[in-house]
Amino acid sequence: MSQRTLVLLKPDAVRRGLVGEILGRIERKAGWTIGALELRTLDRGILEQHYAEHVGRPFYEPLVAFMESGPSVALVVEGERVIEGLRALAGPTDPIAAAPGSIRGDFGTIVRENLVHASDSEESADREIKLFFPGLA
Numbered sequence: 001m002s003q004r005t006l007v008l009l010k011p012d013a014v015r016r017g018l019v020g021e022i023l024g025r026i027e028r029k030a031g032w033t034i035g036a037l038e039l040r041t042l043d044r045g046i047l048e049q050h051y052a053e054h055v056g057r058p059f060y061e062p063l064v065a066f067m068e069s070g071p072s073v074a075l076v077v078e079g080e081r082v083i084e085g086l087r088a089l090a091g092p093t094d095p096i097a098a099a100p101g102s103i104r105g106d107f108g109t110i111v112r113e114n115l116v117h118a119s120d121s122e123e124s125a126d127r128e129i130k131l132f133f134p135g136l137a
């Protein structure tokens with residue numbers, strides 16, 4: 001089942017020089033390909049849409065402030081069961097609980113600054129790809 005998913009390498013990943021490491025892990029998965037990629041500082045407008053489900057939660061404002069604090073890398077990854085696969089590669093939201101071998105487990109300690117975003121369902125992937133790459137067919 002070939003799918004597409006939206007991945008963000010968050011500002012902490014860019015600041016810490018982990019873009020190559022994380023992209024390398026994605027590229028090395030057999031059959032997955034990068035369909036679009038952009039370095040971009042995300043503004044409040046796009047972040048409010050992206051994180052709409054979290055509006056009003058205590059972590060929402062600090063999350064948006066962190067996400068607009070520097071450039072992120074946005075990319076679309078295509079391939080077999082890539083939505084489930086990218087979530088597994090990333091590890092769970094809390095990096096301390098994430099298993100070694102996952103991106104968050106290997107490089108993160110802070111829940112907010114957990115390095116990557118990956119769409120959690122086909123519906124989210126469709127919505128997020130349209131939001132970040134409106135020109136993509």
Ligand code: IDP
Binds near residue numbers: 092113117118
């Ligand atoms: P996910 O990114 O693993 O899908 P979500 O629950 O959708 O997790 O949360 C979105 C993002 O909000 C997380 O990746 C993380 O950066 C941040 N976040 C979630 N829960 C907390 C929290 O309890 N404290 C601080 N930041 C949080």
